Amino acid sequence: MSTLESSVQVSHPRRPIFRLERAELLKLRKSRGVWIPTALLTIGAIAIMYTAVELFHVYNSSKYGPAGGTVNLGHALLLMGQVAGMIAAALVGAAAGTQDLSSGVFRDLVSTGRSRARLFLARIPGGLALLLPMMAIAYALAAVLCVVLAGGLPTPSVTLFIKAGLYVLFSGAVVYVIALGLGALIGSRAATISVLIAYLLPVQAILRNISVLGRARDGLLSPAVERLSPLSPPDPHDVLSMSLATSLIVLAFWVAIFCGLGLWRTQKRDA
């Protein structure tokens, strides 16, 4: 260390905007444990899906159709909106919600006097700035392959492409915010990911098949997300019939509850 006559000097200050949000993005995009699995679960999953289907088609075209077309875009939406994409969103959300705590940086950020609510809310755009571009690239890849590998199959209209793209991004954002809130609430990345994956995959699948639950199943996350998909799912009987308004209310409820819990815990937690 060297002692200077004037220890801190202010030069011409730049006034960068969205500084907290950019800091959140920096933390996430520099973490290989976050962006590599996220890329694999979004871009990688689409690449693998189309490659596998196309290989089957090339191997036996009489039995397996082309990998492209509207039908397979529906499969891609299912993969991105409800399986791999959801897990990717959960991974990024859990990391964003817990990384300051696990590194011990949260205490130092709080001691700056900056509002805890502001620190929490900055994580929403910060994490989405990593997740959504990856989902967008994955969707763009799916859209291109849908046309290029269509063979004789019908391809979606431009409107449908746009709706499908918005659906993918929206579903990812919803799960991201839920994971972020849950992460801030629990404080453990591993526990958050475990709880979410367990819920999104086996638990939810079991619950949606328990008919005695009736309309209460409308409150599950995946059916509400699925309702927004512009392409019919592979098995229409699997979807609980709900109105668009109900779907949006259910999703708003999920987001508000977990975002609220995460915000509350961030404000009350001993740093």
Add this chain to the structure above:
Amino acid sequence: MASKSEYVIETEGLKKSFGDQVAVDGVDLRVPRGSAFGYLGPNGAGKTTLIRVLLGLTQPSAGTMRVLDRPMPKERSRALARVGAIVEEPGFHRHLSGRENLSVAAAAREPEAHTRIDKVLEQVGLADRADDRVSTYSQGMRQRLGIARCLLSDPELLILDEPTNGLDPGGIQEFRALVRSWIAEGRTLILSSHLLDEVEKICDYVAIVDRGKIVAQGTLSELSTGDDGAITIGCDEPHKALAAVDGNGSLREVEETAGGLRVLVKPDASLEKVAAELNTRLVGAGIAVHRLEPSRVSLEHRFLEITRRLGGDS
């Protein structure tokens, strides 16, 4: 604008409990502006908890506090905008470089904080390693980076909890020089430590805390000198010497040691005069005196005495 108070921190009856356990017990603390203030106490005395309360990291159970003339936690954001702090071991995102970590911290500060990053890295001697990942840093380097992070806010008040942990002797010396430069610039430092030597070398004011309570507070010289001096006497026949000095009204306590006596002198008596008087008495009693050493009580002795660790009474 209202004039600045004489104190950068003022607390009254500050208390923090965890269930039945009281970590901070009715603390009345006044930290003079522009001072190096040592907050000294044994492990578990409640030093870190007090700092955490002052920084709004945890809520107090009772009491009031003002930081940089602003009531806490009501005006927490404005009060802490000019405070830099290290609480326990500084935490960092280990996958980011030192510079990136400072950038993250600067994002929570005012915009000018970003422009100070290079300067503070240079100050703490990390400019050459600024772009390396923190996971490759030694503990001492992380400690330096923590100090750099404190300086991002151009702080009026620095609160450092055990800041020399992990620093090598050279680093400690450089840290002391840095502290002296801060004080010269008019900043105030609160140094929380259990290292008496460190506090003695750096601070001019000291509060001694034990079991959550401040048990002594004042300038270093007031506390080091305390209310008594001591005289170590080396002589033959300590038992006979004990009888010879008995009855001297200037003595507060007399203790027989292996090679003589150790006496504590009352605060209003002159150490030198009492030493001369004792020498006369001992020689008059036919006792050979080969050593007579007046000494002021050290901060260490004072600390141990106050915190009742002396003699195992803990």
